[in-house]
Amino acid sequence: MTPNELFKKAQESNIVPHDAKLQSAFQFGVSADELANLVISGQKTATTSSLDLYEKDEPLPQLGAYDVVLDSENQAICVIQNDNVEIKNYLDVSEKHAYLEGEGDRSLEYWRHVHNEFFVNEYQLEGLVFKEQDAKMVLENFHVVYPVQ
Template sequence: MTPEALFEKAKKTHAIPDDAQMQSAFQFGVDADELANLVLNGIKTATTSALDLYQDDEPLPQTGAYDVVLDSQNQAVCIIQNDHVVATKYLDVDAEHAYLEGEGDRSLAYWRTVHHAFFVKAYQTEGHIFDEQNANMLLENFHVVYPTA
């Protein structure tokens, strides 16, 4: 199902308000299917993105906004709503946020290992160098408001 179709279906069932707008549709990280399943199972309720890599004309995630989570085939898996969005430095991400991201053993050490590798590649793709001392992150906490199944 496309993100737009899922969003309209959710409106028709009153899972989200009729006047709601979709902020974005995206895949999580390097294993979109696994991470989407963690979201659907209520294990993954947070994510981190690199604030430094947003384009000037690209809207930033907002508290209260709705997003569609996609699988590896770009099919809609569910709709999430942001409960909280905050900017912070990479090194200020704490153990609670790492736990809420739901990946691996859910520890801060695991989070730092996989996210460091992820952000090094992401920054390189954009022609930048990832500097964990100065990198600016956006932390989002969310909940599922409409699953496909």
């Protein structure tokens, strides 16, 4: 199912307001299926992205906005809604946020290990260097409002 088809179903079910707009559709990280399953199960209710890596024409996530989570085949898995969006330094990401991301043992140590590796690679793809002490992150908290039925 495409993101627009799933979003329309959520609107037709009166779960998402009819005048709401779809902010974006995306895969999580390098393990899209695994992370999408964590979202569906309710274990993953947060995510982190790099402020430096947002495209100039790509708007930052907004509080209350709706997104569609995709699997590795770019099929829509669920509609989520942002409950909180904030910008923090990479080194200021909290244990609570790491736990809410739902990955691994849910510790801040695990979070830093996998995110450091991820951001080093992502920055390199853009010809940039990831520096923990300087990096600004976009932290989002969300909940599932409409899973694929």
